[in-house]
Structure formats: C-alpha cells, structure tokens
Amino acid sequence: MQLPPILQGESLTRLVQGVFVGFAATAIIGFTWGGWTLGKTAKEMAEQRAATAVVAALAPICVDKFRHSGEAATNLIELKKVSVWQQGTFITKGGWATMPGSAAANSAVAEACAIMLSGMWWR
16 A cells, blocks of 8 residues: 555655644744733633632622721721831731631731721711
8 A cells, every 4th residue: 555645755754844834823823912821820810810819809898897997997097097008917917807606817808908997988
C-alpha cells in the first residue's frame, strides 16, 4: 500500500511543521486574547471573587450593628479620631465586625465597615 504524496518525504515534514505552528498560534491567541485560563488561575479568581462577595455582603451588617449600638454617635466620633490605618482595628475591637455564629472578626469586613462609616452621613 502506497502512502499519499502529502505523507511522503518533504511533504510530511511540512505537514508536521504546519500542525505545530497551528497549535502554537492557537494556544498563544487563546491564552492572550481568547480569555483562556489554567485551572489554577480560574480557582484563584473564583476564590478572590467569593471573598469580595462575602465582604460586600457582611460590611452593611457591620455598619448596622455599629449604628444600633448604644453609643453610636460617640463611637463614630472616636472612629474618626483614629488614623485611617487603625480604623479597621477599632471596629474589630468594638465587636461590630464579628458576625453571629462566628468566633472572630473578619479583618476585611472591619476595614470595609470603617470605610462605609467614615463616609456616612449622620442625621
């Protein structure tokens, strides 16, 4: 049985080179502009988005706990006296960033809560 001419001699070499170049071009284009990602990268992105969603959901609860505490106005004045870098710690120490059913405060929630409280208008 004779092989087709494309699979003989120099034609076979050119065919293999074309397949390799086509594969390489597809991979480069796919990962650069096509939005392809590796499994590890996709997992990291999903974990980051989940953490962001948790903070976005829990920060308003922290603000509500702060506003409904007994000395909210005084605590807000004290919060604004503290440096921006320490406001998350102030919220954590006050217990407002500790969610029901949780033993410890989430530092990211505390920082987001402090940012929300610093920009809040009080009547």
